[in-house]
Amino acid sequence: MKVRVRFAPSPTGYLHIGGARTALFNWLYARHTGGTFVLRIEDTDAARNSQEAVDVILQGLRWLGLEWDEGPISGDATGSSKGDRGPYFQSQRRENYQRRVEALLSRGLAYEHEGAIKFKMQREAILIPDLVVGDVKRELTDREAVDPDFVIVRSDGQPVFHFVNVIDDLEMGITHVIRGEDHLSNTAKHIALFNAFGVKPPHYAHIPLILNQDGSKMSKRDTGASLAHYTENGYAPEAVLNYLCLLGWSPKNNREKMAMSEVVELFDLPQILRHNAKFDLEKLNWLNGEYLRDITDDRFRELGVHALAKAGVDTNKYPVDYVKSALDTCKGKVKTFGELPTYAGFYFRDEVVYDAEAAKKDFVPENKPRVAKLREAFANLGSFDADSVGAALAATAKELGVKNGVLVHPARLACTGNISGPSLYHLISIIGKEKTLHRLDAALQRMG
RNA sequence: GACCCUAUCGUCUAGCGGUUAGGACACUGCCCUUUCACGGCAGCGGCUCGGGUUCGAUUCCCGAUAGGGUCGCCA
DSSP: OOEEEHHHHHSSSSSHHHHHHHHHHHHHHHHTTTOOEEEEEEOOGGOOOOOHHHHHHHHHHHHOOEEEESSSSSSSSOOOOSSSOOOGGGGGOHHHHHHHHHHHHTTTTTEEEEEEEEOOOOOSEEEETTTEEEEEOOOOOHHHHHOOOOOETTTTTTTOHHHHHHHHHHTTOEEEEEEEEEGGGHHHHHHHHHHHHTTOOOEEEOOOOOHHHHSSSSTSSTTTTTHHHHHHHOHHHHHHHHHHHHHSOOSSSSSSSSOOOHHHHHHOOSSSSSSEOOOOOOHHHHHHHHHHHHHHHHHHHHHHHHHHTTTTOOGSOHHHHHHHHHHHTTTTTTTSSSGGGHHGGGGSSSSSSOOHHHHHHHHSSHHHHHHHHHHHHHHHSSSOHHHHHHHHHHHHHHHHHHHHHHHHHHHHHHHHSSSSSSHHHHHHHHHHHHHHHHHHHHHHHHTT
C-alpha cells in the first residue's frame, strides 16, 4: 500500500516552528517511502480564518522547499488544487461531515444532546499503537469515567476538530498520521471513530515537541517560534531545514550538516526520538553560517542586499559593482544576515560610527604619528588594490619598527568603526583612496 | 484531580548489560592569521534519585522526583 501522509495545519496567521518540523517529518517520510504528501487546511474555525493566514502557511512551506503532492495551490479555499481527493480545505467539505454524522446517528453511535451531537465513546481503555512511542494503553481519566462521550457537532452545526480530522484522514486515504505528541492522548477518540465507521485506523507516529530553551512550551509570543522569524531575518532555508531534522531525529553517525537527499534516504519513523527537544538558536546560527559559507556569491549578494534594506541600509545609492565587492568581503564571515548591517554598515554610510571602547584604546596620541605615516603611504599609492594596500601597510609598519597589527587596529577602527570585520586591505581597497584618507584624517583628529 | 509520554554534558544527540560514556553547538586556552570568522589542537562538562534483576547496570523492571502533554460545543 502506498504511503499517504498529510500535514493539516489550521490557519492561525503564522506557521509555528514545531508545525514546520511536523510538516518536514511528514514530507521526509513521504519522500523516503515514495509516498504522497498531502496538505490539508483545517479552516473550520471561521472566526480566525483568512486567505492571508493560509498564504502564510503555503509560503512558509514553499520557502522551506516542502512541496506537497496534493493540496491547495493558493490560499483561496474555493480556488483550484492539485490531487483528486479534494477539496483540501475543510471549509469546503461540509457535506462529507454531514453525511458521516447522519451515518453515525442512524446507527445509534451518536446522539443529540442539548443541541449538539455527541459520539458514544467506548468505556474501556483503548490501545494506541504508535510507531514512535510504542503501544500506549490509554485509560479513561476521572472525568471521562463519568462521561466518556464527546461532542462531534456543536449546537451551532459546526463539526469539531476530532471529528473532521478523522473523517478527512479516512476519506483521503491517509495511511500514516505523523503529528505532535500533544495529540497522543486524544488519539483514543480518533481510533474509536475509525472503528465506528468500520475502518482500520491509520498508523500513528507521535513526534516529540519543540520547547523553549527554558523548557516551556513555545508559544506565538516567543521569538523564534514562528517560521517568519527565520524568513525575515535572512536565514538560509536549507539551514533551518537541516536544523529541524536534527531535533528529535538523528542520523546516528555524528553527522550534522547534511543534504536533504541524504536525510530522505536515512529518515524513518522508528528512529524518531521520544523526548522533547529544546530549541537551540545558537546551533541553528552555527549551521546557518556553515550554509552561508557555501551558497553562491550571487545568492549571498541577493540575500545580503535584502537584509541590509530591511535594516534601513539602502544599497541602491551605490554602484552595483561596489555593492557586489563589499558584500563579497562578508561572505564566509557572518553566520546570519542579521549581523550584516552592523558588520558591513560602514560601506554604506558617510559617517563612521566608532565603537566607543575601541576608540578609547586605539585613538591615542601614541598612534597619531603612526596613522599619519600610514595615511601618507596610502596617499602616495598609485594602485589602490588590496595587495598594494597591504604592502603599503606592511612597509610602513616595518619602517616604524612595529608589527602590522599596531597599524591594522587603528586603521580598521578609523575606516569601519569596528574592531572586527572584513579583510582590512580589501575593504580599504573597496571604499577607495578618497574615503580612506578622509576617514583616517577624521580618526587622526581624535588622537589628540 | 485523573490519564498519557519522557528523562545521557548548559543544549542537540550516539549508546541498545562489560565503553577511558563518543560527536556537535556554546564556553575556555593555544596555534594559524591584517581584525573577526574559518581551520587545527587541547580543555571544561553528563548518565535525576531509590529499590530490584544480574557476576556486572547509563542500558532491563518497579517506584519516586522532575519536565511535557491531554481530559472543551479550540484546533
